[in-house]
Amino acid sequence: MTPKPPGSVRIIAGRWRNSRLDVADAAGLRPTSERVRETVFNWLQPRLPGARCLDLFAGSGALGLEAASRGAAQVLLIERDPRLVQRLRASVERLNATQVRVLGADANAWLASASASEPFDIVFVDPPFALDLWNRTLASLAPVLASDARVYVEASPDAAIAVPVGWSLLREGRTREVRYALYAVGAQAPATLTTGQGNQRDIP
DSSP, X not given: OOOOOOSEEEOOSSTTTTOEEEOOOOTTOOOOOHHHHHHHHHHHGGGOTTOEEEETTOTTOHHHHHHHHTTOXXXXXXXXXXXXXXXXXXXXXXXXXXXXXXXXXXXXXXXXHOOSSSOEEEEEEOOOGGGOOHHHHHHTOGGGEEEEEXXXXXXXXXXXOOOOTTEEEEEEEEOSSOEEEEEEESSOOOSEEEETTSOEEEOO
């Protein structure tokens, strides 16, 4: 049974530190845990100031709004559930997050027609696990990615993720519920990979 989502999550750091975001009891909604978000944003922090970020399956907005709180210049939140879109817009308005835009759309349908005129530096891919959208989504990202973009992927531990040719795994971590990983686009990975638990191993 899928655990019931919490009633709210908090923004961890930055301009809106400790602000709460509502989390609806909606099918497939599973906000990234605070522990995982703290690790991921420690990885991303050097790239966040001034970055353009895309949160494709925004849900509660925990990833995209954390990025905005920590200095991202522009954030696009995409969510197809009208009820969640309404909550996202309410959160953006309450925080006066003028650099954040909410779009009510299916993420993969939007990618199919997206323009590459303003590519994104950081993309978050955390779809509802039951829909198994990872590979379809990752294969569609190329037109919207900056040449040295970073892509964060959160998945179930047993998901078979096929990343596009030319991507490099930079960091990864695991909990009992999720595997989370950060990829570099068009860049070489370092000689070692650091997991979310602080361990290191050689990259295969």
